[in-house]
Amino acid sequence: MEIQKNYPLKNLNTFGLDAKAQLFANVKSEEQLQLLLTDENFKDLPKFILGGGSNILLKSDFEGLVIKISIPGIEIVEEYDDSVLIKAGAGELWHDLVLFSVGRNLGGIENLSLIPGTVGAAPMQNIGAYGQEISDTFEKLEGFYSGNGKKEVFEKGQCKFGYRNSIFKIELKNKFVITSVFLRLNKNPELKLDYGTIRQEIDKLEKKEIAVADVSEVICKIRQSKLPDPKQIGNAGSFFKNPEVTQEQFNNLKTKYPEIVGYPIEDKKVKLAGGWLIENCGWKGKKIGKVGSHLKQALVLVNYGDANGTDILNLAKDIKDSVFEKFNVMLEEEINII
DSSP: OOEEEEEEOGGGSTTOOOOEEEEEEEEOSHHHHHHHHTOGGGTTSOEEEESSSSSEEOOSOEEEEEEEEOOOOEEEEEEOSSEEEEEEETTSBHHHHHHHHHTTTOBSSGGGTTOOSBTTHHHHHTOEETTEEGGGTEEEEEEEETTTOOEEEEEGGGSOOBTTBOTTTTTTTTTEEEEEEEEEEESSOOOOOOSTTHHHHHHHHOOSSOOHHHHHHHHHHHHHHHSOOTTTSEEEEESBOOOEEEHHHHHHHHHHOTTOOEEEETTTEEEEOHHHHHHTTTOTTOEETTEEEOSSOTTEEEEOSSOOHHHHHHHHHHHHHHHHHHHSOOOOBOSEEO
């Protein structure tokens, strides 16, 4: 395994930001990873674990060791009458895992189709879309502590999953390297079709029986109609989380802004549509210099070319300030700022 110096990261982050890694290693197996983590030459260096680069913002060059996780493999390791347990390497593309599953009519992650990034990054973020989250099917994961190379297995209850959050994004951020993820998928799934425009698109198929592959196809169509392709324009998907407020706060906002969009969730809270808030502050489609808010989805900040991390962060701050000033709601970043 080669350790490269001053390695360019522009093609390894979907914002397309021009940053470099002081040292860079592309890891393709658990054995390579453990050797790297126990190497005395790198013991005291800051480390950043890189997956697909789809949910990060690089503020500047990284002074330390960037470890790109490219561990492959997708396999069924257990099978029962009603479910299967799938093991996937952290370096696999998430959508490839979805395709593996829906191709076998296994349900549980079809609504997460076309989410960019790798399998290893998915539990870190507790990725979710259209009524599903990875925590719904998650069983366990394997990985190594970056400080000593010790292998550990985390069961679901240990991961502290929350809304776009987990223990690996907070307490264990850059302290634990995920190498494989295990999901339990259903042979007889209950499809979730009542979120957003899924039902409308499903009805257009005019089918008596809907399979998970149909749902996946519809989700892909919806996402492609709303979200920019990072290969065409630099972005990291939704930059902000959809904020949560109390029912009382929502009622007050609803009185003042009858068109405000919100979805009831647990603990008598309401999840607001962050894109609606940003759009109603005038940011949707607005371009400032080399950056802007996307014209089809205001939650997505884009790099129109040669922007740097500071440019994007300044735009994000202006958007947050204006949303707070108008609605008294504070937006929180969904992406990881490095």
